[in-house]
Amino acid sequence: MSGPPLRLPGEHFVAGTLFLLIGAIGVIYAAPALAMGVYASPVVVGVTHLFTLGWLTTSLMGALYQFLPVALGQSIASERVAHATFVLHVGAVSMLVVALVRGNGIVLYASLLTLTVGITCFLANLGVTLHRAERRDVTWWAICCAAVFLGATMVLGAALGINLRTGFLGGVQPLALGTHLHIALAGWVLLVMVGVSHRLLPMFLLSHGGREYFARYAVALIASGAGLLAVLHHVAIIGREVPAVLIGAGVIAFLLQAREFYRKRHRRKLDAGLRLAAGALGLLAVGVPLAAFVLTNPASLRLRTAYVVVLVLACSLFVAAHYYKIVPFLIWNRHFGPLAGTRSLPSVADLYSQPMANAAAALLMLGAVTLIVTVASGLEIGVRIGGVLFATGAAIEAAQMTGIARRRP
Amino acid sequence: MIAPVTDAPLALQVVDAAEIIETDVREDLRAGREPFARIMAARGEVPVHGALVVRAIFEPAPLYRVMAKEGFAHHTERLADDDWRVWFYPDVLVLDVRDMEPPEPLAHTLAALETLADGRTLVQVNVRVPQFLLPKLEERGFAFEIREVAPDRVHLFIRRPSSAAAAPPSTLEKQHYV
Numbered sequence: 001m002s003g004p005p006l007r008l009p010g011e012h013f014v015a016g017t018l019f020l021l022i023g024a025i026g027v028i029y030a031a032p033a034l035a036m037g038v039y040a041s042p043v044v045v046g047v048t049h050l051f052t053l054g055w056l057t058t059s060l061m062g063a064l065y066q067f068l069p070v071a072l073g074q075s076i077a078s079e080r081v082a083h084a085t086f087v088l089h090v091g092a093v094s095m096l097v098v099a100l101v102r103g104n105g106i107v108l109y110a111s112l113l114t115l116t117v118g119i120t121c122f123l124a125n126l127g128v129t130l131h132r133a134e135r136r137d138v139t140w141w142a143i144c145c146a147a148v149f150l151g152a153t154m155v156l157g158a159a160l161g162i163n164l165r166t167g168f169l170g171g172v173q174p175l176a177l178g179t180h181l182h183i184a185l186a187g188w189v190l191l192v193m194v195g196v197s198h199r200l201l202p203m204f205l206l207s208h209g210g211r212e213y214f215a216r217y218a219v220a221l222i223a224s225g226a227g228l229l230a231v232l233h234h235v236a237i238i239g240r241e242v243p244a245v246l247i248g249a250g251v252i253a254f255l256l257q258a259r260e261f262y263r264k265r266h267r268r269k270l271d272a273g274l275r276l277a278a279g280a281l282g283l284l285a286v287g288v289p290l291a292a293f294v295l296t297n298p299a300s301l302r303l304r305t306a307y308v309v310v311l312v313l314a315c316s317l318f319v320a321a322h323y324y325k326i327v328p329f330l331i332w333n334r335h336f337g338p339l340a341g342t343r344s345l346p347s348v349a350d351l352y353s354q355p356m357a358n359a360a361a362a363l364l365m366l367g368a369v370t371l372i373v374t375v376a377s378g379l380e381i382g383v384r385i386g387g388v389l390f391a392t393g394a395a396i397e398a399a400q401m402t403g404i405a406r407r408r409p
Numbered sequence: 410m411i412a413p414v415t416d417a418p419l420a421l422q423v424v425d426a427a428e429i430i431e432t433d434v435r436e437d438l439r440a441g442r443e444p445f446a447r448i449m450a451a452r453g454e455v456p457v458h459g460a461l462v463v464r465a466i467f468e469p470a471p472l473y474r475v476m477a478k479e480g481f482a483h484h485t486e487r488l489a490d491d492d493w494r495v496w497f498y499p500d501v502l503v504l505d506v507r508d509m510e511p512p513e514p515l516a517h518t519l520a521a522l523e524t525l526a527d528g529r530t531l532v533q534v535n536v537r538v539p540q541f542l543l544p545k546l547e548e549r550g551f552a553f554e555i556r557e558v559a560p561d562r563v564h565l566f567i568r569r570p571s572s573a574a575a576a577p578p579s580t581l582e583k584q585h586y587v
Contacts, residue, residue: 070540206508208536208561266508332512333541340512340545341519348512 005065006334008082010405012062013327015090017398019054020316023047024394027371028387034371035380037301039308040177046101051312052184053093053115057150059319060192061089061122063326064143068129071139071199077128081121088118096161105165112161119154123147138215142195145223149187152230156180172234179233181308186247187226189315194218194254197277197318201261204274204325210264214257221250244295248288255285271349272357273324279365280317283372287311306376313368313390320364320397324357328404335408351407352400360400363393411462419503421460421484421496423532423564425556428459435492438466448472452479452497458530458554458566460498466491501530501566506539515542518567522551525569533565 026047027034033041039048065082069075076082095111098104126147133140157180163169169176198215202208225246232239258281270278287310294307328348336345367390374382412426432451434444448463455461461481463469472495473483481497488494504521506514518533519542525531533539538555546553546567554566 073540203537204510206510208507267510329512333515337512337515337541337545340516341521341523345516347516348510 005079006330008076008079008086009062009066009326009330011083011086012058012065013323013401015086016055016059016062017323017401019050019058019093020320020394021391021398023050023055024367024387024391026050027390028384031380031383031387034305034309034375035302035378035383037303037305037375037378039301039305042101042103044305046097048308048312049093049097049100051316052189053089053096056189056315056319058086058089058093059323060189061086063196063319063322064126064192066326066330067196067199068133068143071196072130072133072135072143074129074133077125077132081125085118085122085125088114088121092118100164103164108161108164112158116154116158119150123151138212138219139195139198141223142191142198142215142219145219145226146188146191146195149183149191149223149226149230152226153180153184153188156183175233179229181311182243182247183226183230185311185315186222186250187230190251190254191219191222191226193315193318194222194257196322197258200322200325201258201277205261205265206267207261207265210260212257212260214253214260218250218253218257221246221253223250225250241295244291248291251284251288255281271324272354272361273321275321275358276324276361276364277318277321279361280314280321283310283314283317283368286372287314302378303376306372309372309375313371317364317368320394321361323397323401324352324361327401328352331404331407339409345409351404356396356400360393360396363389363396365393367391367393417484417496418482418498419505419534420482420501420532421498423501423503423534423566424458424460424498425558425564428456429462430454430459431462431464433464435464435466452476458499458501460496463495463497465493465495468493469495472497499530501532503532503534505534507534507536507562512541514539515545518542519545519549522546522549522567522569525567527569528571530566530568533567535563535565536561538563539565 026043030041030043030047033039033044038044065076092111092115095107096115099108099111126143130140130144130147156176159169160173160176160180163173163176194215198212202210225243225248228239228246229243233243258278262278287307290303290307290310294304328351331351332348339345367386367388370386370389371383372386374380374386411429411431430451432448434447437444437447444465448461451463452461461476463472468485468487476483476497477500480500482500484496484498486494486496502521502525504518506517509517514533514535518531518539521531533542538557542565543553550570552568552570556564556566558564
């Protein structure tokens with residue numbers, strides 16, 4: 001088995017970072033709608049998709065291409081299909097965001113079609129890879145379930161997109177939107193986070209010997225909850241409240257697993273990436289009681305919007321944190337690794353400025369917290385300030401990633 | 410089956426318990442019989458990366474030099490005044506990378522291999538199979554053997570082939586025990 005290809009994850013990380021930057025700037029632009037809690041407004045929906053499909057999904061695809069050979073001993077089945085998927089996905093997301101914001105029907109349909117083809121190709125490629133993998137551990141199950149829910153998200157998203165022009169969903173549109181959002185974030189993004197971090201967190205925290213069964217519970221609970229939601233969302237209690245409890249319990253299990261890894265770590269001093277990951281997990285913890293509150297109370301639009309912001313930003317920051325671990329490693333392995341043992345080489349941490357990384361992580365975290373608080377309280381100027389802080393953090397991280405990518409021996 | 414004590418040298422700890430041959434010559438010594446032939450016979454049964462344990466009623470110091478010539482280091486335990494346990498294990502270089510963040514294990518291992526003499530073995534102790542290191546070992550012509558001895562413990566035996574007996578990478582010993 002060869003090492004990870006650089007180009008395939010690399011192109012995903014470049015595109016993902018661009019989506020993050022545009023999305024962060026979009027938050028500033030969407031501040032009035034966010035402060036009013038109008039989460040269904042075109043600009044908020046567009047910005048949300050820059051984060052979910054653009055930043056998160058593109059990054060997760062790239063990370064999986066790099067991660068699968070290490071975790072499952074199986075490289076992606078077809079690199080050619082993966083490159084084609086990338087082109088389709090990035091093109092489709094760009095078109096979709098433009099169509100959502102500007103309300104262009106033809107572009108919307110074209111983007112939905114392209115997105116469906118791209119994601120279907122990705123799932124087929126991933127499915128073959130998972131089928132070939134001999135190791136069927138918690139990571140395999142997490143990625144396998146996540147792939148199923150990405151497909152479900154795509155179907156629901158396409159229906160919601162078509163509904164924008166036809167209105168065929170009628171009164172069930174809010175239910176479909178909530179189902180789409182939760183299957184996307186819990187079923188797809190969170191399950192990949194659970195599966196991937198189950199390997200990466202102990203690797204980067206130097207944490208071994210801790211209890212690892214929490215991750216199994218997390219995968220089982222989240223997958224059960226998302227599955228029930230996907231199939232029975234039209235049924236009260238069993239299709240909504242029960243899935244909410246299952247997913248909430250799964251999130252708690254994931255947080256307990258991460259806490260175990262952090263507590264059992266051998267390296268006491270945390271770098272910027274691992275501190276940001278801990279902050280993202282903290283935000284995710286806030287999302288659990290907030291979800292319960294939103295579900296059981298006739299909450300205001302602003303609180304519902306703040307809840308979605310918590311979920312999207314918690315996942316976004318967790319992925320942003322892992323960029324500080326994955327990208328330097330890829331560059332080191334590609335350009336410095338071949339020289340290992342023949343001369344003195346910089347460490348991975350030497351590839352970027354630690355103070356700047358600390359600043360980026362602090363700004364991203366501060367921006368996220370400011371956004372959540374001000375969206376919940378309806379303070380437009382606060383949302384703008386939060387957006388500026390977040391965008392500045394994202395810009396510093398993007399600049400650092402660019403610098404790392406250009407490092408050579 | 411006997412396993413090395415936990416405070417044993419790392420090179421002894423990486424020996425698979427299933428590959429340890431034990432011979433007890435205390436009764437021979439008490440009866441005045443010469444145990445050397447029996448010890449050497451047991452030594453002949455020791456697998457490539459295995460170890461030999463000898464139980465004797467005194468410290469068998471003369472045996473140390475004999476076994477050293479065979480490429481074995483030793484670790485001695487005095488269990489009682491008339492009960493000595495001596496571990497003879499392959500004199501390999503051991504690199505414990507369990508507390509290193511990737512890619513430090515790769516860098517340190519390749520650096521250590523640069524100074525490894527022909528025919529010598531380096532054992533990397535890791536918490537996982539070092540997937541990125543393996544292709545680099547193949548590129549550089551090292552033979553390796555992976556032993557996943559516990560869920561969070563992997564022993565990677567890396568041998569620099571002797572110059573005279575160097576084989577192309579495709580024919581090198583490459584086994585994966587799971």
